[in-house]
Amino acid sequence: MAVLSKIAAAGAALQPADVDALIAQACPAKDYRDKKVLLIVPDATRTAPIGTVFKSLHKQIAAATRSLDVMIALGTHPPMSEEAICARLEISRDERSEKYRDVQFINHEWDNPAALKNIGTIPVEEISALTGGRFAMDVSVNVNRRLFDYDQLIIVGPVFPHEVVGFSGGNKYLFPGVSGPEVLNFFHWLGAVITNPMIIGNKWTPVRKVVDRAGAMVGVNKLCFCLVVKGTDFSGMFVGSPEAAWDEASELSRQLHIVYKDRPFHTILSCAPPMYDEMWVGGKCMYKLEPVLADGGELIIYAPHIREVSTTHGHLIEEIGYHCRDYFLKQWETFKNVPWGILAHSTHVRGIGTFENGVEHCRAQVTLATGIPREICERINLGYRDPASINVEDFADREDEGVLLVRKAGEMLYQLREPATWASGVFAA
Numbered sequence: 001m002a003v004l005s006k007i008a009a010a011g012a013a014l015q016p017a018d019v020d021a022l023i024a025q026a027c028p029a030k031d032y033r034d035k036k037v038l039l040i041v042p043d044a045t046r047t048a049p050i051g052t053v054f055k056s057l058h059k060q061i062a063a064a065t066r067s068l069d070v071m072i073a074l075g076t077h078p079p080m081s082e083e084a085i086c087a088r089l090e091i092s093r094d095e096r097s098e099k100y101r102d103v104q105f106i107n108h109e110w111d112n113p114a115a116l117k118n119i120g121t122i123p124v125e126e127i128s129a130l131t132g133g134r135f136a137m138d139v140s141v142n143v144n145r146r147l148f149d150y151d152q153l154i155i156v157g158p159v160f161p162h163e164v165v166g167f168s169g170g171n172k173y174l175f176p177g178v179s180g181p182e183v184l185n186f187f188h189w190l191g192a193v194i195t196n197p198m199i200i201g202n203k204w205t206p207v208r209k210v211v212d213r214a215g216a217m218v219g220v221n222k223l224c225f226c227l228v229v230k231g232t233d234f235s236g237m238f239v240g241s242p243e244a245a246w247d248e249a250s251e252l253s254r255q256l257h258i259v260y261k262d263r264p265f266h267t268i269l270s271c272a273p274p275m276y277d278e279m280w281v282g283g284k285c286m287y288k289l290e291p292v293l294a295d296g297g298e299l300i301i302y303a304p305h306i307r308e309v310s311t312t313h314g315h316l317i318e319e320i321g322y323h324c325r326d327y328f329l330k331q332w333e334t335f336k337n338v339p340w341g342i343l344a345h346s347t348h349v350r351g352i353g354t355f356e357n358g359v360e361h362c363r364a365q366v367t368l369a370t371g372i373p374r375e376i377c378e379r380i381n382l383g384y385r386d387p388a389s390i391n392v393e394d395f396a397d398r399e400d401e402g403v404l405l406v407r408k409a410g411e412m413l414y415q416l417r418e419p420a421t422w423a424s425g426v427f428a429a
Helices: 016-026 048-059 081-086 093-098 126-130 145-149 181-194 206-215 242-256 314-320 325-330 340-350 373-377
Strands: 004-007 036-042 067-073 105-107 116-122 140-144 152-158 220-229 235-241 256-260 265-271 295-304 353-356 359-362 365-370 401-405 413-416
Touching: 004 016, 016 048, 016 235, 016 256, 036 048, 036 145, 048 067, 048 152, 048 206, 048 220, 067 081, 116 126, 116 145, 116 206, 126 181, 126 206, 140 145, 140 181, 181 295, 181 325, 181 340, 206 242, 220 242, 220 256, 314 340, 325 340
Parallel strands: 036 067, 036 152, 067 105, 152 220, 256 413, 265 295, 265 401, 295 365
Antiparallel strands: 004 235, 116 140, 220 235, 353 359
16 A cells, blocks of 8 residues: 555644544554454553554444454563553553453564564675675564464554654564564664664665564565654644655654754763653754764753663673773674664664774763762763752753753654764764
8 A cells, every 4th residue: 555644744743533533544454354363552651642543543444353462572582561551551441341352462582582482584695785895794673473373563652863864653663572582682783883873864774674674574464553752742643654654754763853052062961851761762962962962961861760771681780881883893702692772772872973992082071960979880881960969950951052952762863964074984884
């Protein structure tokens, strides 16, 4: 099908009636009669009106289907409780037990081999072509086996600039959303090798090509709802194949989600919203601002509510710490057996740097003003500030001085109108 879309007028937002009308057009109930349908949606670390779309879809097709279930595309994030899933879907517990009692909630299990199915391998020749010759290896592709219990997959999720793939959305809710660790680790490290500044806000990246190649291997009918939001406004919805809907949605995201600045900043206070409850996701407060962080500057992630590096991966991150890409590449024999997704996260948080003659030199300082203690910050190679010592308003309205305050960081991408000298192809190894 061609992409169907609805875009809000400037200064306005899509309303539930707009969503209902588009869903009625895209999903005629007769097309779902007696089918088993699985909705794949993100966890709570993505801002989007998932509940609005879920409730509209349920109203439109549930009565016709044999079943309509929801799987949370966790990637490697922790599983969500029943209560948290209800909040994600914007339904009350009473609504859950009455109106939506037949909907099964499923958490993806990325680390449970029994929950996964191997659907093939992307061969070395294709990997070399897709990555521009950066890698030459077979990549095994595993995905949640329960996808194949259904006749139709419906992917619902937002599109934002993204540090690993360029723009999120589309097949990314399959890989890594409901995938196994092999392809996940591979393409995260691929993005890290190219580097965040070279990837983020660009569409047709090598990582996107790998993700779409893996998505094409999932032999179940797929329909994708790509959502574009800005702040609390629901700005656009695009419905079609994962590739085509994402293509159009990312163009709107490019218009709405990139803030251009004329100069870099020596000090940035990047405030993490509550939905980032650990550094594994709170690192986005660095990713989206690295392009406007000056050489020798400091980015402070302000998040008194964050008390964990990562509940899932924290032990590994504490072992290796946060370092620039070259720290790992130039000591590859030491680090090659660490899960590559962990290495990628490390480099994305620490940012651009060099490693020469055994000495690491990072371009800028990254400091945590969180609930993570000083001794852990020092152990993982990040700066520490007591969050109680920070008055957020002290950083406000000082851009002319080279100080930037971002009150809700992690989704809007900040870029310079004229790229800085360090942000050149020299980093695209």
